[in-house]
Amino acid sequence: MKYIVAIIKPAKLDAVREALVDIGVQGMTVSEVKGFGRQMGHKEIYRGAEYEVAFVPKIKIETVVDEAVAGQAVDLIASTAKSESIGDGKIFVLDAESALRIRTGETGAEAL
């Protein structure tokens, strides 16, 4: 199993979710994060003082998928999340040794 971590623009979440569901990904976990990268944060002025907001709001999607679909899933996320503008984000793939569905105790692929 592969543990996919995708950092995307918040506006893309719904599209990515639907795309993944279409290829049979059954679940994912999402969190609000802040990103730092080539897309520099923006300058803001508050009460006459300029300052830099270093981090940009991003969404982190974590989904564990079967070896087989991992590549497809990554490509799909990439194509759906793409806006060609800086800050589109990254996708990282890690290896997951095991998965377990708490409710049923199922493990491995059944657990996903």
Place this chain on the structure above:
Amino acid sequence: MKYIVAIIKPAKLDAVREALVDIGVQGMTVSEVKGFGRQMGHKEIYRGAEYEVAFVPKIKIETVVDEAVAGQAVDLIASTAKSESIGDGKIFVLDAESALRIRTGETGAEAL
């Protein structure tokens, strides 16, 4: 060392924490996440318009434990977090190559 990622129902956090402490797990890191899975989100009506809240609030527990206790920890989380109702969550196990305690510089098992 194993990097355990457990997605559970928010109401189960305290129970899981206490259970883990009992078997000597010294630390964990927790975050508020949103989950998507078999447990579908709920429909809500706002000002006469019905809509679907796709994601459900979940808690993500990350804890790095020694090879030895990993299995036990996973089982314990599973048994404690179980409510038999859909949405109980998942537990994923990844391999962690190294750990370091910032305060002391200890590494490996001592760092946990």
Place this chain on the structure above:
Amino acid sequence: MKYIVAIIKPAKLDAVREALVDIGVQGMTVSEVKGFGRQMGHKEIYRGAEYEVAFVPKIKIETVVDEAVAGQAVDLIASTAKSESIGDGKIFVLDAESALRIRTGETGAEAL
């Protein structure tokens, strides 16, 4: 590539970010988490009833870096985040199989 997960004290974030940028780390993803560990939470009194806040606010930094710089990055985070006081946090290193920059489709080291 290495997937570095660092749990640090919130006050240290800026210092760590700048340190990492100095050694050429191009990006990172940050989230607000709650930590449980040796540094016990604090007791508070509310309307005459004492209670324990088990979790302490922490910041989680996730950054994927090239094999080569991983060690240096870890040491740097450790030295920068250190305050010698309990609760300084942990650094975990996992192996990342692949990385992809959504915008350009670049993979591997170029994607970081």
Place this chain on the structure above:
Amino acid sequence: MKLLKKVSLAAAAVLGVTALLAAPASAAVTDETAFVLNTFSFLVHGFLVMLMAAGFAMLESGLVRTKNTAAICLKNIALYSVAGIMFYVIGYNLMYVDVGSYIGSFSLLYNPSDAELALINAEEATDEMVAEVVGNGYSVMSDWFFQMVFVATTASIVSGTLAERIKVWPFIIFVVILSAFIYPIQASWTWGGGFLAELGFTDFAGSTLVHSTGGWAALAGAFLLGARTGRYSGAGVRPMPGANLPLATLGTFVLWFGWFGFNGGSQLALGSAMDAAAMAIVYVNTNLAAAAGVVTAMILTQVLYGKMDLTMCLNGALAGLVAITAGPDLQNHFLALVVGGIGAALAVFAVPVLDKLKIDDVVGAIPVHLVAGIWGTLAVGIFGSGSFVAQLTGVVAVGVFVTAVSFVVWYVLKATIGIRVSAEEEEMGLDRAELGLEAYPEFGRGSQKL
């Protein structure tokens, strides 16, 4: 000191007249001017008290957890509305119309007097028309308006105690009964000129009639409803901190603001120098009692807990206000500091006591409104002009009646439609369970941004 919240006005009018005959006409307040001033006093002080509904809504919104915030907002605007309607439908008549010793008239609705309508509709107002209207001392609907806002206060007290676990509709039904029957009947005993008034019991603006009444009704409800799940599980008390303390602070300030209407308006007249001077005294005592309440709570929580507790200091302000409400006409303002300070101290000590008794009062309404209300009423027998025995009798009579009737009503509601949400709904929060929405959808766990 006014025994009867209405009758007194006649007195005022009379006094106006006396002064009139006695003094050179040019120096005194004319009858019609007095009528206008008395009426305007009811309206101005009435709108101040009306804003207390917003104060309670904010106080309670700030002291519940986010997941129950929208529900408490709804309950607060609903109870203010329902209380006003029921008081119009029957409450006022039970309280003030043909009151014997124990209850007024069962007639329905309350509308402007024929004399007033005649004057308003007259092509050309005759002297007699004016005189007849003026004879009443104040406009009848201005008095109704001022009396009405008090009922809502009583109901607001109940909602705070029972928050975070009670179902909306059963609560509304209780408010209907409270504002239509329970409150008016017991109030008729004193302000309506019933047996307590004859007994010499006195309650200037309602420490007992309004605040303790709300407190007793809340106590009966809390007892039958039970504590919030997990609140008293295992060792000690599990706090459930209020989610938005600035709102709670705002609510307290707004209540304090409204209290000038609550107590000041209860002078019931502004048509003479005497009434104006007396009203000013009421304002000052009201403010000093609240101030003493805050300072007392600050010092006590600092000493007892090593840290000042903001929520307790807010309770302290309100307890000081509730305590002075029975006798804000003290002629030595220093006593107002004493009465308010003691009221706040009692409230601060009552909070943990209630927890010991496992009575779960979300916002501290019982310590503030019931405990300080009893103290304030008795204080009139100590510092004020009242007799202690009479005051005690009033406290007991009202307490027994309100508690008993409320208990029965809550009991029947519980046995029939049920008053408590399910454990799952409670965990989920009343906002999603009962309203299907969230008070702060974008913040924290339930965030709908995802």
Place this chain on the structure above:
Amino acid sequence: MKLLKKVSLAAAAVLGVTALLAAPASAAVTDETAFVLNTFSFLVHGFLVMLMAAGFAMLESGLVRTKNTAAICLKNIALYSVAGIMFYVIGYNLMYVDVGSYIGSFSLLYNPSDAELALINAEEATDEMVAEVVGNGYSVMSDWFFQMVFVATTASIVSGTLAERIKVWPFIIFVVILSAFIYPIQASWTWGGGFLAELGFTDFAGSTLVHSTGGWAALAGAFLLGARTGRYSGAGVRPMPGANLPLATLGTFVLWFGWFGFNGGSQLALGSAMDAAAMAIVYVNTNLAAAAGVVTAMILTQVLYGKMDLTMCLNGALAGLVAITAGPDLQNHFLALVVGGIGAALAVFAVPVLDKLKIDDVVGAIPVHLVAGIWGTLAVGIFGSGSFVAQLTGVVAVGVFVTAVSFVVWYVLKATIGIRVSAEEEEMGLDRAELGLEAYPEFGRGSQKL
């Protein structure tokens, strides 16, 4: 019932005098006392209405999403300021000075009368000086103050509908034109004594002149501005829940509070028993109509959607208030319940209808102020003293004029500087896009803690 919001006062003064001659001097209100009371009524009721600006600001802050909250706060304080200045610069004169049938004077600025300045500056006030001032019945600037706050209300209505996507500056420019010309001109037709007044059209406190006017202007704007991105994409409506419902609740309570000034002050006089009694009746009707609105919305949403919708109940309170505003002088208070309840029902039903028409009204201002405002105005022709035909004429005349002119203004703004932010800015939120800051920087996604 006042046809002319100003002229009536003369009447009042006259009546004062009549009573004076008729009655023994000592019993009546003296002319100078009446002057003081009339003036003070304008000031007190005026500051109540002024607070409605805060009410709207909180209501709208609570019903928009966090990313647009600071912008709506800015718009609200800006519009109140701009409206007041423009009404001083020209608006008041167009509305009340030398009004023919369709418009007043184009003269600039409005300042105290020479008579008043003479009295104020006099070393020693002579009898004549006082008499001349008193002859006006009320202080000229107190009237201006009371009239001014109404303009701001009209502008507030517009900001709510167009929130979350309109640029700040074009909105401000529209407010300039609305408060300087659109509002005063149509208001002169009725309150200024213009053709609608002669026609017998009556609008006590402005269901049509204030609320529908704001509603029409908002409707024209919403039509040209378009809906928020994604709101009506694909199947059905995508809700964009308000981010802070306790604030929305607070705003509603504050509006309700201010409405006593809005309607009560529109009695325009307090210098006689008749006026005082009539004012009290207005207060009671105002409160009962709002209460009925809340209860109606609670029951309707429960029945229609299976859950009470807090935001609809808040709308219900306001719809009840708007509905009663045209005729809060009903002499049987029960009718106020009917008028308010129907107003709220219409608003509740209008909300989904607007969505069907893809007209995106962020806070529900059109259902509340336009729909309930039309109903309330017509209701005067049904339950009140007005003629239905005259009422209908007024509604249509004002509606056509305001909609047409507003449409043109919005159209020109759109064609020139543009009225809508870019899609990216909308996604980012107006706070960051237009103000470069965040309303809640530490909460949720945009948190600046990181």
Place this chain on the structure above:
Amino acid sequence: MKLLKKVSLAAAAVLGVTALLAAPASAAVTDETAFVLNTFSFLVHGFLVMLMAAGFAMLESGLVRTKNTAAICLKNIALYSVAGIMFYVIGYNLMYVDVGSYIGSFSLLYNPSDAELALINAEEATDEMVAEVVGNGYSVMSDWFFQMVFVATTASIVSGTLAERIKVWPFIIFVVILSAFIYPIQASWTWGGGFLAELGFTDFAGSTLVHSTGGWAALAGAFLLGARTGRYSGAGVRPMPGANLPLATLGTFVLWFGWFGFNGGSQLALGSAMDAAAMAIVYVNTNLAAAAGVVTAMILTQVLYGKMDLTMCLNGALAGLVAITAGPDLQNHFLALVVGGIGAALAVFAVPVLDKLKIDDVVGAIPVHLVAGIWGTLAVGIFGSGSFVAQLTGVVAVGVFVTAVSFVVWYVLKATIGIRVSAEEEEMGLDRAELGLEAYPEFGRGSQKL
């Protein structure tokens, strides 16, 4: 223009009488009616000013960071309470009782007059009793109430500047001294009839006496307390954005609302047509100055920074209000726009200047209350009836005295118990450090849901 905030009333009463003798009795305001109206004006305007305490609490709650929000709420309710008590204990006497040139009487407590108590307690009020009470022109405690709320305002100003790093108790101690001695003594020089009054210095409602006084005390404190950690570290200024701008907006609106009491009530009488007309003028100037302040700040921030800054626009409204406070009796309202607009502009420019000086003023109280307050006081010497030299003398005299004494008090506090929390506590936030709770426990980083 009132030199002496009290004496003037005698004048008013006299004028009442004159008019009385001159005019046919039936036409004028009778003495007793004037007494009632004067008293009621103090009470109504007093409760408006009282609500300003809530306004400051919300403004400051909105402009601090979440971790210091509960602490600022506590400070605000505490300071209002303490100020009221100390003004009762000694402050009022130092300010108004037997004032020589520099200070009043050191006697303790202030209670109703014997004449009033005699009247209130009389079985049967005699003509003489009434006359004696009426002779004073207004009820003594109504005046006390109105004067008291001003002290609290002064203290509120200080809390805003020093927020986020000052310890609660030392702050409270400073408020005790400020409200018991510093404020009353300097106020006695002008409103008490002391040397500044004789000099012809005039300050209608307190641009200098209230607002600058608070500003000077805050400045001295900020200087000794130092800036928030990290605020001026390294290059330039590190902004620490306010956490809840809707609350800050609400606070500003509430302050604006209360300001009608602040300035309007400072007319100090309502017992004649002259006073009523003058009061209306004050209301209008107050509103226009604030409106001009908002618009000025909007335009300036747009031009200077390319974006409108909501917090600066809120400051602008307040700066406009502070500026007009010294002379809201301008007889050409256009000048109010000028005075308010300039006041706001000065405040907008002062904000970055303070940062340059590394004086850390969390909410901008010094630009708003001190800078605009000085301007407004001098403006009376330019546009108003005052002499510029006299105005300047007053500004300097008060400034030197208040700054010097405040500096000493702060210095002693710093040297003894210390005034600043530790760096760790500051990082943790005053809420947890000093109150052991959180203002928003469920939102963001400190969330207690986990």
